[in-house]
Ligand SMILES: Cc1ncc(C[n+]2csc(CCOP(=O)(O)OP(=O)(O)O)c2C)c(N)n1
Ligand SMILES: CC(=O)[C@@H](O)[C@H](O)COP(=O)(O)O
């Protein structure tokens with residue numbers, strides 16, 4: 001006898017075109033909706049890449065938020081924003097997920113251009129409470145106190161100092177009550193550490209005997225509701241409605257699981273599939289092997305350095321694995337410090353470490369160091385302390401968009417007196433320059449490299465006055481100065497130019513700050529010098545080099561090729577570099593548009609009898 005097939009219920013998710021549809025959904029369908037959203041997340045994100053673990057952990061939480069609050073009249077601010085996919089799914093953007101993080105596609109973070117349900121676009125952590133404080137005070141001042149403000153902040157983001165600056169203000173008065181939804185999954189990438197994590201653990205396990213007992217938030221003037229099961233929609237809804245009734249600053253402590261409902265994420269010890277590339281949805285594993293990255297080259301060299309230099313220690317801001325310090329931490333567990341998402345503290349703590357005679361290596365993504373510029377300038381450089389900063393994700397990163405592109409460090413760090421900034425072009429130079437940096441006393445050093453495969457070594461023909469000469473040609477009248485990996489694009493461009501009868505010298509300065517004066521001597525031997533860098537033009541290497549080379553002969557001209565003075569959108573790194581004119585073809589076009597290059601072509605074609613002045 002054949003079993004009667006159970007009729008498959010029609011899917012719910014397609015009928016959710018916005019929060020109003022969600023609010024009309026019968027409660028008994030909420031669990032089914034959550035399950036469909038999880039299936040949607042795994043299916044789409046496994047194809048595009050993105051933040052799978054964090055979003056699987058906030059499915060029910062986000063459903064409850066949009067059932068209780070009236071976005072966009074009420075404002076829901078997501079801290080860091082990497083966990084806003086469910087919010088996007090519920091606010092009319094399901095169709096966009098096929099192009100998630102692709103060029104011109106859906107951003108992986110909130111985007112006001114996409115929806116008026118979105119508020120904060122910056123993916124730097126620990127900002128939501130401050131945005132919320134300002135929003136609430138602004139609404140109160142503008143007679144819009146009916147508009148509620150909700151900040152969704154992770155336990156990791158809560159380790160960031162800005163959160164405590166905001167909490168100090170949020171609890172101070174009830175004129176502009178903010179509802180803080182703490183999404184506590186106990187992790188950043190790895191388990192969240194420090195005293196706050198201990199306190200939250202106490203609160204998580206406090207249900208019953210400790211409920212209502214004073215806690216950190218009470219002491220700062222906020223009410224506290226929780227712990228709440230963040231995967232129980234009715235329970236979260238009830239807590240949020242209670243928070244509204246309190247009408248005072250309040251923390252709703254939701255306990256969630258990162259990667260909830262998807263085995264490969266729940267069991268991923270590293271980071272619960274925090275950020276994945278294209279993966280097999282059945283296993284969560286990468287669909288294709290990836291070539292060695294700059295990070296892996298750094299990681300390997302750091303372990304070797306750790307063996308040779310017992311005074312070298314490492315500091316990370318909750319990104320032990322992403323910045324390549326995992327191996328170092330396994331080999332030297334007492335010499336690595338994870339301070340949480342607290343880059344400002346990381347830098348000044350490193351200054352303290354250096355004051356004891358140690359040599360700290362602070363590994364951080366380039367754009368996140370922006371947050372700790374004053375600490376670098378005043379707490380490290382002013383004191384001439386030997387701290388080495390290793391800036392991963394420097395230059396265009398790609399799918400994470402404008403707040404993740406590390407496009408400012410060549411400008412910012414060049415402003416720091418006494419700091420030496422290296423830009424390795426290949427794995428061997430990374431190792432060499434890192435060892436020079438950690439051997440440097442009397443001031444800070446920094447290295448920067450992109451989110452990319454490290455590529456093959458690019459050997460130098462010779463090294464002269466601190467500059468690596470990568471290519472020379474008889475009577476070359478064009479000089480290409482390539483920063484870091486872009487030296488490779490300059491070599492390709494030189495070969496293309498040679499086919500047009502224009503010979504070019506290619507050099508790698510190795511150090512972007514201070515600028516080597518010998519480069520100006522080289523430029524004086526050429527009619528046209530083009531500098532190429534993965535950084536904005538303002539204050540970048542090229543601008544500073546041109547400024548430093550004012551004494552060049554009148555016939556010698558300097559052109560700079562760099563990123564625009566703008567926030568670069570998300571998209572593939574290679575395509576964004578080409579759009580900025582930083583690929584070989586674009587460099588050739590830049591050279592050809594300069595009349596000096598045409599002169600070079602004519603002279604090369606007819607010969608001008610001038611002897612080759614060696615670039616030595
Ligand atoms: C200033 C800054 N430092 C580091 C990061 C990298 N980062 C992105 S998400 C994340 C962990 C966030 O943990 P949590 O706030 O608990 O959110 P969850 O992923 O657990 O939902 C980190 C460290 C960042 N975005 N901003
Ligand atoms: C949200 C965040 O800041 C990081 O998770 C970011 O996505 C970096 O990802 P990568 O480590 O893949 O560059």
Ligand SMILES: [Mg+2]
Pocket residue numbers: 154155156157183184185186187188
């Ligand atoms: Mg967390």
